[in-house]
Amino acid sequence: MKRAFPILAVLTALFLAYALYQSLVVAPTDALQGDVYRIIYYHVPSAWTAFLLFFVNFIASVQYLANAKPSTKQAAKWIVIIVGVVGAVAPFIPQVRDLLPAGLYPSSVATTILAVPVFYFLIGKFFPGQDLDVLAVTTAEVGVVFCTIVLVTGPIWARPVWGIWWAPGDIRLTSTLVLWLIYVSYLVLRRFSDSAQTQKLAAVLAIFGALDVPLVYFSIWFFRTQHPQPVIGGGGSIDPRMLHVLLISWMAFLCFAFLVCWSRYRLEKLRRAVEEAYALASLQGAEDVARGVTTSSVSLNGSAR
Amino acid sequence: MSTSTFLFHYGQYVAYAAAWLIHSAYIGSLFRRYHRLRDEAKELHSGTK
Numbered sequence: 001m002k003r004a005f006p007i008l009a010v011l012t013a014l015f016l017a018y019a020l021y022q023s024l025v026v027a028p029t030d031a032l033q034g035d036v037y038r039i040i041y042y043h044v045p046s047a048w049t050a051f052l053l054f055f056v057n058f059i060a061s062v063q064y065l066a067n068a069k070p071s072t073k074q075a076a077k078w079i080v081i082i083v084g085v086v087g088a089v090a091p092f093i094p095q096v097r098d099l100l101p102a103g104l105y106p107s108s109v110a111t112t113i114l115a116v117p118v119f120y121f122l123i124g125k126f127f128p129g130q131d132l133d134v135l136a137v138t139t140a141e142v143g144v145v146f147c148t149i150v151l152v153t154g155p156i157w158a159r160p161v162w163g164i165w166w167a168p169g170d171i172r173l174t175s176t177l178v179l180w181l182i183y184v185s186y187l188v189l190r191r192f193s194d195s196a197q198t199q200k201l202a203a204v205l206a207i208f209g210a211l212d213v214p215l216v217y218f219s220i221w222f223f224r225t226q227h228p229q230p231v232i233g234g235g236g237s238i239d240p241r242m243l244h245v246l247l248i249s250w251m252a253f254l255c256f257a258f259l260v261c262w263s264r265y266r267l268e269k270l271r272r273a274v275e276e277a278y279a280l281a282s283l284q285g286a287e288d289v290a291r292g293v294t295t296s297s298v299s300l301n302g303s304a305r
Numbered sequence: 306m307s308t309s310t311f312l313f314h315y316g317q318y319v320a321y322a323a324a325w326l327i328h329s330a331y332i333g334s335l336f337r338r339y340h341r342l343r344d345e346a347k348e349l350h351s352g353t354k
Contacts (some may be wrong), residue, residue, distance in 0.1 A: 024317065034344070038317035059340045098319065145331045153320040160313035197331060267339055274346050 005262065012255040019252035027245040038078040038191035040242075045250035046149040047176075049257045051213050053143035054183065058210030059119045060127065060136040067132070068200075080120045087113025103220040104228065133199050134272070136206060138264045140186050143258060147180045167226035171219040179216055224300075227246035 012223040023041035064077035091106035091113075092095045093255050101110065128133045154173070155165040167173055190198060220229055238246075312319060 020321070021343055024321075034313060036313050036316040040322040042320060046324065142331075145327060147345055149327050150323045151321050156312060156316050156320045156323065160309045163309065182311075260328075263332075263335055267335060267342070270339070270342050270346070274349065277316075277346070277349050281352070 005259070007256075008257055012252070012259055015252045015255055019249040022245045022248050027242055028239060033161055033220055036157060036160055039153050041246060041249045042253075043153040043157065044246060045152060045155070045253040047147045048250055049253050050143045050150060051217065052254075053139040053146065053257065053261070054179070054210055054213050055115075056119065056123065057136050057139040057143060057155060057206050058213075059116070059123050060132045060139065061118065061210075062205035063124055063134040064136060065200065065203050065207075069131075080117045083112055084117035087116070088293050101218075102223060106211060130272075133203075134268045136203065136263050137187075137268055138207060142184045142264055143262050144180065144187060145252075145260075146257065147176070147183065150176060151180060162226065170226040171223050172216065172225045172227035175212060175216045175219055179209065179212045239254035 005074040020039070023038055027038065027041065029035055062076065088110045091100065096275050097100045097106050099271065123132070123135065154176075158167070182205070186202055186209060189205060190202050191199070195201070219225060220227055
């Protein structure tokens with residue numbers, strides 16, 4: 001494992017360099033926007049990566065809360081299975097399919113919903129007990145970093161193209177900002193609260209935060225926004241060469257996010273181990289003091305006899 | 306050159322630099338936290354000996 005990290009880091013760096021070359025040199029120039037559109041190759045992959053990380057955070061938080069009691073653990077397991085089965089079938093039922101916005105394929109919806117049980121059981125298998133909480137804080141923090149990049153790179157594109165840095169009232173922009181604020185408050189809560197209930201409170205907050213993710217994603221499908229309408233799926237007409245570069249870029253960002261999450265996860269484990277060692281040491285110290293007091297009181301008793 | 310014109314021509318580089326500045330700052334913070342924890346662990350280890 002110790003050797004795997006540097007090897008993966010080098011491979012990821014090479015992959016990121018390749019993605020950068022594709023983004024800035026190989027991808028064709030947009031006929032209307034010129035080269036500034038190339039921001040899409042970091043803006044969109046960062047957004048997708050942030051969504052994925054918040055999704056993992058959501059699953060880990062739900063599981064952390066559900067595992068508190070055996071009965072809720074069992075119930076959650078069945079609810080997740082039912083969600084998966086219903087979600088895989090429902091989008092293909094004509095009445096439900098008609099509710100989907102034009103261009104949103106039932107297979108995409110089914111696949112996305114099927115990810116819930118798949119992630120739930122995989123995360124439950126590989127992150128038992130407190131590791132779920134470690135995973136939750138890891139993905140929230142790295143997700144916030146990616147979401148920050150989305151919020152910073154968006155206005156850099158908007159200024160020359162829209163003529164304004166920010167479109168107040170635009171639901172895509174506002175919901176993304178709200179999402180960022182929710183996860184920042186999640187991190188602030190974890191950082192500054194000493195209560196024994198912090199982990200549970202943070203898990204509940206994470207669930208509310210995750211509810212904003214579909215709103216952010218689907219806002220451009222259901223509402224008229226200043227933000228561009230979908231260009232991938234949904235009747236969007238992105239050039240296949242641009243789509244190719246976009247996907248390469250996302251893969252590179254995903255590899256990078258994985259490495260950062262790995263580091264952050266190890267750091268959190270180390271932090272908890274050090275905290276535990278401090279607690280044990282102070283307990284040991286208290287015990288030694290108590291033992292010293294008892295010994296002296298015994299000798300005093302002895303001398304008094 | 307106005308901000309809009311500048312960003313129209315170089316916005317992709319500015320955004321790229323901004324993205325990696327944020328990532329670098331975060332990775333830097335991870336390193337700082339790691340070194341602080343490692344020092345604390347060493348201190349704890351020497352204290353309990």
